[in-house]
Amino acid sequence: MHNCCQPIYPVAGIRTIEHAVMPTAQPPLMERAGRASAEEAVRLMIDRPGPLLIACGPGNNGGDGFVMARHFMQAGREVVVAFASNPDQLPVDAHKAYTAWTDAGGQTLSDLPAPPPGGWALVVDALFGIGLRRPIEGRYADWIRSLNALPGPRMSIDVPSGLCADTGRVLGIAFEATHTVTFIALKPGQLTLDGPDHCGEIVLKRLDLDANGQLPAQGWEVCTKLFMHALHPRKLNTHKGNFGDAVIVGGAPGMCGAALLAGRAALRVGAGRVFVGLLDDRGPAVDQVQPELMIRRAEHALADGNAIAIGPGLGRDAAASALLERALHSSATLVLDADALNLLGSDPRLAQQAREREAPMVLTPHPGEAARLLGISTDEIQADRLKSALALARHFDSHVVLKGCGSFIARPDGQWRINRTGNPGMASAGMGDVLTGLLGGLLAQGLNMDDAVAAGVHLHGAAADLLLTRGIGPIGMGAAELPDAVRQILNQWVATPHPPGRGGPAHP
Numbered sequence: 001m002h003n004c005c006q007p008i009y010p011v012a013g014i015r016t017i018e019h020a021v022m023p024t025a026q027p028p029l030m031e032r033a034g035r036a037s038a039e040e041a042v043r044l045m046i047d048r049p050g051p052l053l054i055a056c057g058p059g060n061n062g063g064d065g066f067v068m069a070r071h072f073m074q075a076g077r078e079v080v081v082a083f084a085s086n087p088d089q090l091p092v093d094a095h096k097a098y099t100a101w102t103d104a105g106g107q108t109l110s111d112l113p114a115p116p117p118g119g120w121a122l123v124v125d126a127l128f129g130i131g132l133r134r135p136i137e138g139r140y141a142d143w144i145r146s147l148n149a150l151p152g153p154r155m156s157i158d159v160p161s162g163l164c165a166d167t168g169r170v171l172g173i174a175f176e177a178t179h180t181v182t183f184i185a186l187k188p189g190q191l192t193l194d195g196p197d198h199c200g201e202i203v204l205k206r207l208d209l210d211a212n213g214q215l216p217a218q219g220w221e222v223c224t225k226l227f228m229h230a231l232h233p234r235k236l237n238t239h240k241g242n243f244g245d246a247v248i249v250g251g252a253p254g255m256c257g258a259a260l261l262a263g264r265a266a267l268r269v270g271a272g273r274v275f276v277g278l279l280d281d282r283g284p285a286v287d288q289v290q291p292e293l294m295i296r297r298a299e300h301a302l303a304d305g306n307a308i309a310i311g312p313g314l315g316r317d318a319a320a321s322a323l324l325e326r327a328l329h330s331s332a333t334l335v336l337d338a339d340a341l342n343l344l345g346s347d348p349r350l351a352q353q354a355r356e357r358e359a360p361m362v363l364t365p366h367p368g369e370a371a372r373l374l375g376i377s378t379d380e381i382q383a384d385r386l387k388s389a390l391a392l393a394r395h396f397d398s399h400v401v402l403k404g405c406g407s408f409i410a411r412p413d414g415q416w417r418i419n420r421t422g423n424p425g426m427a428s429a430g431m432g433d434v435l436t437g438l439l440g441g442l443l444a445q446g447l448n449m450d451d452a453v454a455a456g457v458h459l460h461g462a463a464a465d466l467l468l469t470r471g472i473g474p475i476g477m478g479a480a481e482l483p484d485a486v487r488q489i490l491n492q493w494v495a496t497p498h499p500p501g502r503g504g505p506a507h508p
């Protein structure tokens with residue numbers, strides 16, 4: 001399991017830290033990076049005899065590759081270096097690394113060699129790191145295509161070549177690593193969109209630097225330590241009134257299930273009482289699976305809760321719109337999801353009311369909903385998920401969860417988080433409704449917005465991850481299976497506040 005509560009920096013932040021420490025760093029950062037990569041490579045090559053292949057590029061990422069190659073050669077291991085660029089055009093540090101490699105007797109091949117009969121022990125991508133500027137094409141694209149077709153472990157140095165370290169977009173083509181050794185701090189593009197598919201297991205090497213000490217981070221990884229202080233073991237002397245009233249509003253004809261899923265999630269996350277307000281007159285009077293839910297007509301439910309989650313299956317007709325307006329004018333803490341967001345996207349008057357609202361509020365759009373809210377395309381949202389999430393948070397002056405692989409949590413003050421729990425089993429209908437219910441249930445219990453959103457999003461993904469360990473999914477995982485797993489994990493966390501591997505450093 002990865003360390004947690006790590007700061008995350010876009011490339012500009014990493015550059016700032018590098019520039020601050022590089023002039024005095026001894027050993028130099030590139031020496032540290034190359035050595036750290038070699039150490040990780042040794043771990044990956046246990047029981048894998050034969051030579052390793054390192055493909056070096058025209059910048060400092062290539063320099064890391066040369067340092068790594070030198071370490072292996074000095075350790076007596078056969079290493080083959082492919083390097084297609086002109087050594088005289090390498091940046092200063094990379095040129096030093098190249099010279100040290102050739103001075104030690106190392107050679108470079110100007111094209112990728114055929115694999116040896118037994119295959120490569122390891123294939124290392126040191127082509128491009130955080131300096132990638134444009135889509136990869138031509139010779140480097142051909143190299144990456146060939147490297148991706150090789151069997152066995154594939155390691156990227158710092159960032160898989162072709163992956164944008166800021167956004168997680170593939171620029172042209174990208175190396176598909178099974179492992180990525182990354183330096184100084186995590187980068188957002190590794191953790192969202194196509195990043196996780198291309199990075200494989202990420203190993204962070206801080207190179208003996210305290211990134212947050214150099215440059216206070218705006219972005220952090222979500223981990224239990226962020227919110228555990230808000231989740232307490234229950235006292236013996238408690239009653240349902242201590243754990244809040246959550247209201248779910250939605251369930252127009254044909255979509256009652258969405259509201260029920262949210263209601264079940266709110267119960268399982270511990271809300272004292274859960275009311276489900278349905279728009280469908282002919283909706284069920286009782287949830288046979290979860291009879292604890294108090295089902296009523298939507299317009300009668302709104303007054304019942306200290307937290308209201310509105311949107312699952314809400315529809316977009318006049319009744320839905322009127323309910324949303326009432327919710328926006330209530331003093332309850334609000335979760336806005338699904339059709340509540342679509343209504344905001346299509347009705348400027350409602351959007352204005354949302355912006356002006358003072359009580360705490362969180363919006364939980366998937367990329368399509370985010371696009372409607374900002375009046376741009378889904379592709380534009382996904383092109384820079386962090387920027388989109390921050391723009392929405394600023395626009396609505398509220399917390400935003402931009403969902404998807406690597407969900408972003410953004411705050412209006414520009415602080416953000418990325419969540420790393422969850423899996424593709426969650427790419428199925430109703431999963432968002434469960435998150436809405438979890439947030440409603442946690443907010444009803446009095447967690448503040450920061451804690452509730454971090455806890456809800458992390459728990460949501462962790463529950464799906466637990467189901468995977470039981471062989472449930474990813475294919476065919478159902479949203480209705482999540483709430484029981486949420487309950488199990490939440491109780492485990494509360495009983496063992498800092499489970500092994502989740503006890504990283506605290507931060508502001």
Ligand SMILES: NC(=O)C1=CN([C@@H]2O[C@H](COP(=O)(O)OP(=O)(O)OC[C@H]3O[C@@H](n4cnc5c(N)ncnc54)[C@H](O)[C@@H]3O)[C@@H](O)[C@H]2O)[C@@H](O)CC1
Binds near residue numbers: 018062133134
């Ligand atoms: N600056 C430093 O001292 C350190 C840098 N480090 C390494 O250096 C990397 C960053 O180095 P650089 O800033 O030199 O950048 P990169 O090595 O990532 O790439 C920059 C080079 O690639 C070229 N380039 C960019 N996109 C291209 C494309 N699509 N097709 C063809 N050529 C392209 C640029 O013109 C430049 O020559 C980090 O990711 C890390 O691996 C580490 O050694 C830590 C210390």
Ligand SMILES: Nc1ncnc2c1ncn2[C@@H]1O[C@H](COP(=O)(O)OP(=O)(O)O)[C@@H](O)[C@H]1O
Binds near residue numbers: 366406426428431
């Ligand atoms: N591949 C994935 N990896 C991680 N989380 C995912 C993935 N696919 C979906 N999710 C999560 O599942 C939920 C899906 O929500 P949403 O798209 O609103 O679904 P629905 O509207 O059908 O309920 C979000 O929380 C999202 O982050």
Ligand SMILES: [K+]
Binds near residue numbers: 129158160161
């Ligand atoms: K790389």
